[in-house]
Amino acid sequence: MAKINDNYLKLKAGYLFPEIGRRVRAFAAANPDAKIIRLGIGDVTQPLTPTILKAFHDAVDDLAKANTFMGYGPEQGYDFLIEAIIEKSYRPLGVELKNTEMFISDGSKCDCANILDIFALDNTVAIADPVYPVYNDTNVMIGRTGDADEKGYYKGLVYMPCTEENGFFPAYPREKVDMIYLCFPNNPTGTVATKEQLKGWVDYALANDSIILFDAAYEAFITDPTIPHSIYEVEGAKKCAIEFRSFSKTAGFTGVRCGVVVVPEELEGTTSTGEKYSFNKLWLRRQTTKFNGASYPVQKAAAAVYTDQGWKETKENIDYYMENARIIREGLSAAGLTVYGGVNGPYIWLKTPNGLTSWDFFDKLLNECNVVGTPGSGFGPSGEGYFRLSAFGNRDNVIEAVERIKKNLK
Numbered sequence: 354m355a356k357i358n359d360n361y362l363k364l365k366a367g368y369l370f371p372e373i374g375r376r377v378r379a380f381a382a383a384n385p386d387a388k389i390i391r392l393g394i395g396d397v398t399q400p401l402t403p404t405i406l407k408a409f410h411d412a413v414d415d416l417a418k419a420n421t422f423m424g425y426g427p428e429q430g431y432d433f434l435i436e437a438i439i440e441k442s443y444r445p446l447g448v449e450l451k452n453t454e455m456f457i458s459d460g461s462k463c464d465c466a467n468i469l470d471i472f473a474l475d476n477t478v479a480i481a482d483p484v485y486p487v488y489n490d491t492n493v494m495i496g497r498t499g500d501a502d503e504k505g506y507y508k509g510l511v512y513m514p515c516t517e518e519n520g521f522f523p524a525y526p527r528e529k530v531d532m533i534y535l536c537f538p539n540n541p542t543g544t545v546a547t548k549e550q551l552k553g554w555v556d557y558a559l560a561n562d563s564i565i566l567f568d569a570a571y572e573a574f575i576t577d578p579t580i581p582h583s584i585y586e587v588e589g590a591k592k593c594a595i596e597f598r599s600f601s602k603t604a605g606f607t608g609v610r611c612g613v614v615v616v617p618e619e620l621e622g623t624t625s626t627g628e629k630y631s632f633n634k635l636w637l638r639r640q641t642t643k644f645n646g647a648s649y650p651v652q653k654a655a656a657a658v659y660t661d662q663g664w665k666e667t668k669e670n671i672d673y674y675m676e677n678a679r680i681i682r683e684g685l686s687a688a689g690l691t692v693y694g695g696v697n698g699p700y701i702w703l704k705t706p707n708g709l710t711s712w713d714f715f716d717k718l719l720n721e722c723n724v725v726g727t728p729g730s731g732f733g734p735s736g737e738g739y740f741r742l743s744a745f746g747n748r749d750n751v752i753e754a755v756e757r758i759k760k761n762l763k
Contacts, residue, residue, distance in 0.1 A: 358494070358496075360493060360494050360495065360496045360498075361494055363493050363498065363499075363500055363501065363507070364490060364493055364494070365501060369486050369727070369728075369731035369732070370393075370394050370727075372731075373393055373394065373715075373725065373727065373728075373731075376715070376716070376719065377389065377391075377719065377725055380719055380720065384723075387723045388723060389719075389723050389724075389725060390723060390724050390725065390746065390750045390751075390753060390754040390757075391725045391746070392681075392724060392725060392726055392742045392743050392744075392745075392746050392750075392751070392754055393725040393726050393727045393741075393742075393743060394727070394743065395540070395602065395699070395700070395743045395745055396607050396743075396745060397601070397602060397605045397607050397670075397674075397745050398745055398746055398747050399605055399670045399673060399674075400605065401604075401605050401609070401654070402604075402605075402663065402666035402667060402669075402670065403666065404657050404660060404662045404663040404666055405604060405605075405654050405657045405658060405663055405666070405667075406654075407657070408653045408654045408656065408657035408663075409609075409650055409651075409653065409654040409657075411653065412649055412650035412652075412653035412654065413650050415649070415650075416649070416650070423649040425645060425646070426646045426648075426649055426652070427646060428640045428641045428644055428645060428646045429453075429455070429456045429457065429637060429640055429641075429646070430455065430456060430457025430458075430613070430646060430647065430652065431457070431649070431652050432452060433652075433653075433656055434457055434652045434653075434655055434656045435452050435455040435457065436452065437656045437658075437659040438455060438598075438613060438659070439452070439455065440659070441659040441664070442598075442659070443583065443585070446581075446582055446583055446585075446586050447586065448583055448585040448586060450585070450615060450617075451618065453618065453633070453637075454615055454616060454617050454618055454633060455613060455614075455615060456613065456614045456615075456616065456636060456637075456640055457611065457612075457613055457646065457647050457652060457655075458611070458612045458613065458614060458640075458644070458647060459610040459611065459612065459647050459651075460599060460601060460606075460610045460611065460612045461568065461570050461597040461598065461599035461601070461612040461614075462487055462599075463612070464597050464612055464614045465485075465487050465488060465491070465534075465566070465568060465597055466487060466491040467639070467643075467644075468566060468595065468597075468614070468636070469491060469492065469495055469497075470639050470643075471632060471635040471636055471639055472531075472532060472564075472622070473625070474495065474496060474497055476497075476531035476532050477509075477511060477528070477529070477530045477531045477532070478492055478497060478509075478510055478511065478530065478531070478532045478533075478534070479510070479511040479512075479513055479523075479526050479530040479532070479533045479534070480492075480510060480511070480512060480513065480533075480534045481512075481513050481514075481515050481523045481534065481535070481536070481539075481733075482506075482512040482513060482514050482515060482732075482733040482734060482735040482736070483515060483541055483542065483729060483732030483733040483735050483736030483739070484534065484536070484732055484733050485536060485540050485541070485568070485732070486731065486732060488534045488566075489507070489510065489733070492507075492509075492510060493507055497509055497510070498510055504734045505733065505734050506734065511526050511528065511530050512733070512734075512735075513526060514735045515539075515542065515544075515735060516735055517704075520544070521539065521542040521544045521693065521702070522544065522546065522550060523535075525553075525554075525557050529561050529563075530561070530563055531562075531563055531564065532563065532564050532566060533554070533557075533558065533563055533564070533565050533566065534566045534568070535554060535565055535566070535567050535568070535584075536567075536568040536569075536570075537551075537567075537568075537569070538571040538572065538574060538575060538697050538698030538699075538700075539694075539698065539700075540568075540570070540571065540698075540700060541700055541702060541727065541729065541732045541736065541741040542693060542694055542700070542702040542741075543678075543693060543694015543695050543696070543697075543698040543699070543700040543701060543702050544693065544694055544698070544702075545575065545577070545580045545697040545698065546580070546581070547579070547580065547581075548579070548580075548581045548586060548587060551581055551584055551586075551587050551590075552587045552588075555584070555587045555588075555589050555590050555593060555594070556589075558593035558594070559589055559592060559593050563593065564593060564594070564595065564620070564622070564632075565584065565590075565593055565594040565595070566594075566595055566597070567584040567594050567595065567596045567597065568597045569582065569583060569584070569596055569597065569598050570597065570598060570599040570601070570602065570612075571602060571698050571699060572598065573602075573603040573667075573671055574602070574671060574674070574675060574697065574698050574699050575697045575698075576675065576696065576697050577696070577697050580697055583596060584596055585615070585617075591617035591619050591620065592617070592619055592620060592621075593620070594617075594620070595614065595615065595616050595617075595620065595632070596614070596615040597612065597613075597614055597615075598612060598613045598614075598615075599611075599612040599613075600612060600655050600658065602674075602699065602745070603658070603667065603671070604655070604658045604667050604670075605670060606651075606654075606655070609651055609654065610647065610651065611647050611651050611652065611654075611655045614636070616632055616633045616636045617633065618631065618633045620632045620633060622635075673748070674699050674744045674745055675699065675744065676748075677699075677744040677745070677746060677748060677751045678694075678695035678696070678698075678699055678700075678701060678744035679695065680748075680751055680752060680755060681695060681701045681742055681744060681751060681754075681755055682694070682695035682696070682701050684755035684756075684758075684759060685701070685703060685742075685755065685758065685759070687759070688758065688759040688762050689706075689762065690703050690704065690706060690762070691703060691704040692704075695744065699743065699744040699745060700741055700742070700743060700744070701741065701742045701743075701744065702729070702739055702740075702741055703739065703740050703741075703742065704738060704739055704740075705729075705738055705739065705740050706762065708738075710728075710730070710737065710738070711728030711729045711730040711731070711736065711737055711738065711739060711740055712728045712730065714726075714728070714740050715727075715728045715740070717761075718758065718761075721761050722754070722757040722758055722761050723757070724754045724757055724758060726740050726741060726742045726743075727740065727741040727742075727743075728740060728741075729741060
């Protein structure tokens with residue numbers, strides 16, 4: 354009989370969002386007349402913009418004609434999209450990248466997991482706490498860790514608590530680590546990193562021969578002009594960082610699927626015998642073996658984001674969600690809750706009132722307000738006592754949800 358991968362059994366609880374879905378379905382079945390407002394999972398609600406949609410349709414039409422039909426494309430992505438990203442998204446930041454350093458994908462969630470293929474299992478990995486669960490769970494799944502302790506920390510991972518006391522910004526690990534996950538603007542806390550703070554991490558990585566896995570999925574939501582959008586804005590980062598970006602929240606591609614990974618050519622690791630080797634070459638080999646590339650229509654739609662009209666429409670949607678964030682942040686602050694985030698990112702991170710646990714507050718909001726959020730403990734032990742709300746809702750629903758919560762807290 355075939356043996357299973359026992360590492361999956363170390364994941365004692367179900368993935369956070371399926372568990373939320375299970376509880377919501379049970380409540381909805383028992384309360385069929387309840388109007389449930391979902392501000393939990395970060396799924397967008399605004400449709401694809403007209404310019405993006407036209408590009409999508411035009412590309413599908415290309416597939417219907419012999420002279421424009423497209424079959425297999427380059428696994429690392431079409432140059433028309435790669436060049437648009439470099440020209441419109443990186444060059445204005447003063448960051449110069451080569452086409453060969455850009456890899457188009459079907460989303461950054463997959464990339465954050467798949468990148469582990471090119472790293473040895475005996476690397477020591479550091480992650481923030483609380484954290485996007487994919488970083489933690491995928492390292493468990495591939496066998497990098499032991500079992501979880503009573504708090505939920507896995508042996509073999511280095512956890513960097515991000516708390517109210519340290520401004521939700523991780524401190525450098527006391528021990529030497531080989532790989533470091535950083536996410537800014539942060540999911541779940543909504544906080545951002547200054548250029549000085551990122552420089553500190555780049556300096557740490559260079560001094561310790563570490564690699565930073567930098568998740569910039571929410572960079573388009575930054576409103577403060579002094580906050581970096583890319584880790585490559587810091588000198589030296591190309592020697593120590595891989596960056597992930599996503600079209601999911603930026604352009605409403607949660608169901609369309611498109612992302613990009615940047616692996617600089619000067620980024621190197623060592624073989625088991627001590628020779629240096631290019632991570633860029635490894636990732637190219639991985640992608641050409643295991644991935645056939647994002648589809649042609651998806652990439653044409655993604656390229657349309659960077660046209661003048663496409664970006665104007667995209668920015669309007671981003672502004673819509675950030676106005677939602679303002680409404681949630683100010684409304685809940687006025688109700689007496691302690692609230693973080695929601696200024697340079699689409700997530701609001703709040704302290705649960707009256708000493709409630711994260712899941713107890715989840716159940717309270719669901720049962721008494723018919724509002725769905727995300728328990729902070731689902732992002733790690735240091736998230737206990739906190740709760741995440743997403744700004745990706747419909748405006749009327751966001752306003753109604755805030756009013757329901759305020760009324761309930763009186």
